[in-house]
Amino acid sequence: MAMVLGVATSAATQNLPGSKEEVARFVRLRAKTIVLENVRVIDGTGATPKEKQTIVITDGRILAVGDPDRTSVPKEAARMNLEGRTILPGLVMLHKHMFVPQQCGLYKALLT
Numbered sequence: 001m002a003m004v005l006g007v008a009t010s011a012a013t014q015n016l017p018g019s020k021e022e023v024a025r026f027v028r029l030r031a032k033t034i035v036l037e038n039v040r041v042i043d044g045t046g047a048t049p050k051e052k053q054t055i056v057i058t059d060g061r062i063l064a065v066g067d068p069d070r071t072s073v074p075k076e077a078a079r080m081n082l083e084g085r086t087i088l089p090g091l092v093m094l095h096k097h098m099f100v101p102q103q104c105g106l107y108k109a110l111l112t
Contacts (some may be wrong), residue, residue, distance in 0.1 A: 031078035033058045038083040041065060055087060 036055040043050075054071040056064040064071050073079075 029078045033077040035077045035079045040086040042088040044089040
């Protein structure tokens with residue numbers, strides 16, 4: 001039964017929103033290092049937003065955030081001028097419905 005559920009789950013998730021194919025159409029740059037330039041940064045601490053900032057991202061990790069004249073940008077970096085845009089920390093779990101296993105049809109089916 002576990003094997004059947006695993007195969008069914010795998011097949012069902014291949015084309016769900018959020019899959020690689022679905023997300024790919026929203027990706028503008030594919031590069032090891034990406035630099036976001038001229039952005040307003042809200043750091044989530046309550047501090048005043050910082051204008052005209054540069055953000056350096058390599059392999060999906062933020063390496064530097066700061067004023068353009070003080071932030072080192074690798075020559076090979078892909079650049080995006082995001083003037084007028086705002087960057088802020090990811091807001092995780094702000095809206096979540098509680099999962100109640102007893103109300104899940106699959107859970108009920110497995111118990112019977």
